[in-house]
Amino acid sequence: xxxxxxxxxxxxxxxxxxxxxxxxxxxxxxxxxxxxxxxxxxxxxxxxxxxxxxxxxxxxxxxxxxxxxxxxxxxxxxxxxxxxxxxxxxxxxxxxxxxxxxxxxxxxxxxxxxxxxxxxxxxxxxxxxxxxxxxxxxxxxxxxxxxxxxxxxxxxxxxxxxxxxxxxxxxxxxxxxxxxxxxxxxxxxxxxxxxxxxxxxxxxxxxxxxxxxxxxxxxxxxxxxxxxxxxxxxxxxxxxxxxxxxxxxxxxxxxxxxxxxxxxxxxxxxxxxxxxxxxxxxxxxxxxxxxxxxxxxxxxxxxxxxxxxxxxxxxxxxxxxxxxxxxxxxxxxxxxxxxxxxx
Amino acid sequence: xxxxxxxxxxxxxxxxxxxxxxxxxxxxxxxxxxxxxxxxxxxxxxxxxxxxxxxxxxxxxxxxxxxxxxxxxxxxxxxxxxxxxxxxxxxxxxxxxxxxxxxxxxxxxxxxxxxxxxxxxxxxxxxxxxxxxxxxxxxxxxxxxxxxxxxxxxxxxxxxxxxxxxxxxxxxxxxxxxxxxxxxxxxxxxxxxxxxxxxxxxxxxxxxxxxxxxxxxxxxxxxxxxxxxxxxxxxxxxxxxxxxxxxxxxxxxxxxxxxxxxxxxxxxxxxxxxxxxxxxxxxxxxxxxxxxxxxxxxxxxxxxxxxxxxxxxxxxxxxxxxxxxxxxxxxxxxxxxxxxxxx
Ligand SMILES: O=P(O)(O)O[C@H]1O[C@H](CO)[C@@H](O)[C@H](O)[C@H]1O
Ligand SMILES: O=P(O)(O)O[C@H]1O[C@H](CO)[C@@H](O)[C@H](O)[C@H]1O
Numbered sequence: 277x278x279x280x281x282x283x284x285x286x287x288x289x290x291x292x293x294x295x296x297x298x299x300x301x302x303x304x305x306x307x308x309x310x311x312x313x314x315x316x317x318x319x320x321x322x323x324x325x326x327x328x329x330x331x332x333x334x335x336x337x338x339x340x341x342x343x344x345x346x347x348x349x350x351x352x353x354x355x356x357x358x359x360x361x362x363x364x365x366x367x368x369x370x371x372x373x374x375x376x377x378x379x380x381x382x383x384x385x386x387x388x389x390x391x392x393x394x395x396x397x398x399x400x401x402x403x404x405x406x407x408x409x410x411x412x413x414x415x416x417x418x419x420x421x422x423x424x425x426x427x428x429x430x431x432x433x434x435x436x437x438x439x440x441x442x443x444x445x446x447x448x449x450x451x452x453x454x455x456x457x458x459x460x461x462x463x464x465x466x467x468x469x470x471x472x473x474x475x476x477x478x479x480x481x482x483x484x485x486x487x488x489x490x491x492x493x494x495x496x497x498x499x500x501x502x503x504x505x506x507x508x509x510x511x512x513x514x515x516x517x518x519x520x521x522x523x524x525x526x527x528x529x530x531x532x533x534x535x536x537x538x539x540x541x542x543x544x545x546x547x548x549x550x551x552x553x554x555x556x557x558x559x560x561x562x563x564x565x566x567x568x569x570x571x572x573x574x575x576x577x578x579x580x581x582x583x584x585x586x587x588x589x590x591x592x593x594x595x596x597x598x599x600x601x602x603x604x605x606x607x608x609x610x611x612x613x614x615x616x617x618x619x
Numbered sequence: 620x621x622x623x624x625x626x627x628x629x630x631x632x633x634x635x636x637x638x639x640x641x642x643x644x645x646x647x648x649x650x651x652x653x654x655x656x657x658x659x660x661x662x663x664x665x666x667x668x669x670x671x672x673x674x675x676x677x678x679x680x681x682x683x684x685x686x687x688x689x690x691x692x693x694x695x696x697x698x699x700x701x702x703x704x705x706x707x708x709x710x711x712x713x714x715x716x717x718x719x720x721x722x723x724x725x726x727x728x729x730x731x732x733x734x735x736x737x738x739x740x741x742x743x744x745x746x747x748x749x750x751x752x753x754x755x756x757x758x759x760x761x762x763x764x765x766x767x768x769x770x771x772x773x774x775x776x777x778x779x780x781x782x783x784x785x786x787x788x789x790x791x792x793x794x795x796x797x798x799x800x801x802x803x804x805x806x807x808x809x810x811x812x813x814x815x816x817x818x819x820x821x822x823x824x825x826x827x828x829x830x831x832x833x834x835x836x837x838x839x840x841x842x843x844x845x846x847x848x849x850x851x852x853x854x855x856x857x858x859x860x861x862x863x864x865x866x867x868x869x870x871x872x873x874x875x876x877x878x879x880x881x882x883x884x885x886x887x888x889x890x891x892x893x894x895x896x897x898x899x900x901x902x903x904x905x906x907x908x909x910x911x912x913x914x915x916x917x918x919x920x921x922x923x924x925x926x927x928x929x930x931x932x933x934x935x936x937x938x939x940x941x942x943x944x945x946x947x948x949x950x951x952x953x954x955x956x957x958x959x960x961x962x
Contacts, residue, residue, distance in 0.1 A: 280706040282718075287708050288793065290717035296796040299700060299721055307698030308680065311780030312658075337651065355650030357642060357938070357945050363623040365630050371812070372820050373844050374633035375625075378642055427937035435934025437654030444937065450631065452942035453639040469714070477715050501716050555941035579940055591778025594770035594787065595700070597922055598898035599795035602700050 282606050291502035292465065292473060293458050297600055298504050304604040305584075313587045314433055317549050321439045323392045329354075330440035332389045347402070348409045349386040350445075356382035358448055380421060380448035385409060387441040394430070394441050394549060396539035403532035410556070411521040411528075413445050418519070418561030421447035423455055426520075431551025433581055433589065451560055458557060459572070466571035474573035478512045486608050490537045494530040497538045499610045504601040506583045506590055507545070507610055509538065511576040518572050519558035538578070548586035554578045625949050634845035635808065635816060636801050640943055641847050647947040648927075656930045657776055660892055664782045666735045672697075673783035675732045690745070691752045692729040693788075699725035701791055723764060723791035728752060730784040737773070737784050737892055739882035746875035753899070754864040754871075756788050761862070761904030764790035766798055769863075774894025776924055776932065794903055801900060802915070809914035817916035821855045829951050833880045837873040840881045842953045847944040849926045849933055850888070850953055852881065854919040861915050862901035881921070891929035897921045 278285070286301040329336040332344045337354045358380030365375040387406050388398055395403055410426050417424045428443035429436040451459065465473035478496050481487060487498045489509055500510045511534070517523060523531065542550035556576050559569035583590040583604065595602055621628070629644040672679040675687045680697045701723030708718040730749050731741055738746055753769050760767045771786035772779040794802065808816035821839050824830060830841045832852055843853045854877070860866060866874065885893035899919050902912035926933040926947065938945055 278704075278706050280708050282708070285705040285708075286701060286721045287705065288719045288721045290719075292715055292717075297719075297793075299795075300718075301700040301721075304698055304700055309780065311778060312775035315655075315658075355647055357644040357647055358629060361621075362628040362630065363621050365623050365625070365628075370823065371808075372635055372816070372823060374635075375643075376631045376633075376640075378629045378631045378644075423942070425938060425942045427941050429934070429937040432655035435654060435936040437652065446938055446942070448942075450640075452642075453944075454940075454942050465714075473715070480713065480715060553937040553940050555937060557941070577941060591772070593778040594772040594896040594898060595768060595789055597797075597896050598770050598900070598920060599766070599768045599789070599791075599797050601796075 283609060289502045291500075291504075292477075293461050293502075294454075295457070295461050298502055299600055299602040300606055301602060302605050302609065304602075309584065309588055311588075311591075314589060316587065317431060317433075317551070321392045323390045325391060328391060328438065328440055330384075330386050330438055330442055331391060344389075345386070346389055347405050348388075350383055350409065350413070353382035353384050353444065358382050358446055376450075378448065378450065380446060381417065383413065383445040385413070385443050385445060387443070391440040394539070394543075396536050396543055398441075398536075400529070400532045400536065403535060404528055407520070407523070407528045407531055410445075411523065414519055414558070414561065415521045417445070417447035418521070418565070420562050421449060422560050422562040422564055423448050423451050424561060425452065425455075425555060427553060427555035429553050431549065433551040434553050436551075449562075455557055455560065459560065462571040462573070472516060472571055472573045474512055474575055475516050478514055478573075482514070487610075489541060490534055492530050492534045494527045495534040497534060499607040501607060503607045503610070504592075504603060505579045505581065506603060506605060507542070507578075507580045509578045511535070511538065511578065513574055517558075517574045518569055519561070519574060520556055522574070542578075542580065546582060546586040550580055551582065552578050552580035626952065632845045634843075634847075635820075636804050636845075637797075638800065638804050641845055642943055642945040643949055644945060645948050645952065647945075652927065652931055654931075654934075657932060659930065660774060660776075660894070664735045666733045668734060671734060671781065671783055673727075673729050673781055673785055674734060687732075688729070689732055690748050691731075693726055693752065693756070696725035696727050696787065701725050701789055719793075721791065721793065723789060724760065726756065726788040728756070728786050728788060730786070734783040737882070737886075739879050739886055741784075741879075743872070743875045743879065746878060747871055750863070750866070750871045750874055753788075754866065757862055757901070757904065758864045760788070760790035761864075761908070763905050764792060765903050765905040765907055766791050766794050767904060768795065768798075768898060770896060770898035772896050774892065776894040777896050779894075792905075798900055798903065802903065805914040805916070815859060815914055815916045817855055817918055818859050821857055821916075825857070832884060833877055835873050835877045837870045838877040840877060842950040844950060846950045846953070847935075847946060848922045848924065849946060849948060850885070850921075850923045852921045854878070854881065854921065856917055860901075860917045861912055862904070862917060863899055865917070885921075885923065889925060889929040893923055894925065895921050895923035 283302045288297045364377040368374040414424050424447045462473045481498045489497045497509050497511045558574040559572035581589040626645045631640045707720040711717040757767050767790045805816045824841045832840045840852050840854045901917040902915035924932040
């Protein structure tokens with residue numbers, strides 16, 4: 277039998293945050309691609325567009341007028357998936373037809389008054405303001421809601437319908453599937469090993485250095501050992517931090533810096549404004565504020581869809597939807613590429 | 620408090636096959652769409668293309684020549700994600716860096732010698748041949764492999780790189796995430812209620828008729844109560860059947876018929892060759908053939924990406940990837956639409 281080489285031989289890797297497996301088949305990168313090619317990203321975005329509902333001073337769908345903001349700007353989503361007052365569907369009659377009440381709020385947060393910038397192009401101080409606002413929203417909404425999901429869909433390829441730099445913040449009266457699973461996995465690890473899963477993971481990766489993309493005194497960004505998307509990264513503080521609102525002033529400045537570096541690497545990789553969905557996971561809030569959340573460690577997930585170039589993405593389709601996620605190159609191969617290709 | 624109306628008020632629904640929830644926010648359909656618009660599907664596919672590696676008589680990437688087949692044709696994937704002989708990565712050194720051996724085979728199966736047909740356009744007898752071949756492959760590969768995943772990616776939007784009608788069959792030495800979860804859920808339901816989850820579900824849906832899209836004496840296709848994709852369907856036999864290879868001759872003929880009807884409805888909905896990923900889930904095989912699998916019921920999942928038209932799909936992005944899946948109209952609304960719009 278041949279000696280195992282992860283770049284040559286398919287294998288499964290365990291995702292300890294989701295208690296699931298991913299199939300790594302590096303040799304698949306060699307196959308020819310005659311499939312769908314994406315549209316190139318919008319070339320020219322004007323700094324101000326009188327028709328864009330996210331620009332300062334413009335009128336939105338519901339008739340409200342945006343202020344002439346000069347930093348971040350937060351408002352209620354005009355077409356929210358979650359509203360604070362939805363009635364309760366009532367008790368279910370059959371275990372296969374269960375529903376329950378969903379209540380919450382959906383906010384949109386513009387990062388900057390200009391439409392033609394992105395986080396990596398913004399000044400460090402401007403990114404710090406975004407982080408401060410995230411922390412504020414987690415405190416404010418988290419006072420009552422058990423989960424506050426901060427996420428950014430960047431690029432048309434990721435379902436983003438407006439080029440103005442912005443993210444969304446959806447707070448809910450329930451713990452959604454993904455954080456519920458992550459909570460379970462982190463708790464089980466803590467109970468078994470006596471330390472937070474992601475704190476131990478960051479220590480290991482900082483030593484190994486095989487999958488580290490960027491690092492600083494307070495933060496670490498790695499392609500996780502169990503990454504499913506080709507260029508997926510995990511952004512972690514080195515200190516034990518439960519929620520984004522617990523970050524110190526220094527840690528926020530350092531975070532602004534490492535985010536800019538990480539996103540610049542992404543943009544340089546295929547010389548395109550890199551599309552992705554990203555979001556923060558931290559200890560749950562609302563009623564959970566009372567409980568013990570020592571098993572939690574704050575982190576951000578970046579899920580970019582591209583695979584081979586700015587125009588060819590990875591399709592998570594048939595086998596991935598019905599069986600398990602499959603990737604076409606190893607996380608270690610990824611790590612070396614952005615480093616080499618970027619400035 | 621207002622009276623609950625699922626078409627007006629967001630709520631969560633429980634997916635008993637995945638032990639997870641989906642957020643239904645029907646009022647979101649009203650929002651304007653200025654996001655990405657897909658390319659229209661390829662208009663003209665020639666019946667025979669001398670450069671297409673799937674056509675009869677043509678030479679594939681590895682130099683092999685296809686026979687002049689006149690029905691189905693099965694061959695080994697030239698760029699397989701799973702190979703029978705990959706070496707074992709060996710024991711892991713740390714619980715956060717776990718890998719394990721993945722072995723298997725990947726086959727491609729052409730449905731028909733012509734590139735310009737799809738399942739709904741094929742003759743019923745030709746579709747029966749496809750079903751017979753699926754059953755044969757499950758028997759053959761399932762003799763040793765615990766899981767045989769039959770799946771079809773249809774359309775460039777679903778990562779399919781070749782317009783010739785075909786599916787794939789990947790067999791593995793492990794139970795992948797999705798079937799492992801489904802096995803757990805079906806087993807727990809059976810233990811608690813004393814009957815197979817999906818058999819009871821089919822009975823309930825056949826009575827309610829609210830979400831039935833097509834039905835026949837042996838089969839039922841419904842938009843499941845917990846559907847995540849807008850036009851998702853679940854295809855179920857009425858009888859208790861563990862695996863596709865257990866279907867009788869009559870059930871196979873009836874299946875060919877209902878598949879043609881379901882897929883015709885899809886094609887008529889937006890007047891386009893409807894893209895989707897689909898696949899079969901049945902009781903596990905290989906070593907599991909010895910065990911008791913009474914909790915299992917054979918079924919096929921159809922996951923089509925379209926939302927509003929042939930050109931606007933649903934993006935499962937930020938909130939969906941990081942929190943939970945969200946849909947923009949109720950499964951009951953969907954059900955009535957394909958019925959009305961199709962011939
Ligand atoms: O094998 P194909 O058709 O080239 O590839 C397609 O299906 C595979 C299995 O779902 C996916 O991993 C690929 O991303 C997709 O492009
Ligand atoms: O709210 P938006 O940006 O219009 O919509 C986008 O993000 C949402 C949350 O991830 C998704 O449900 C939508 O499918 C996507 O298009």
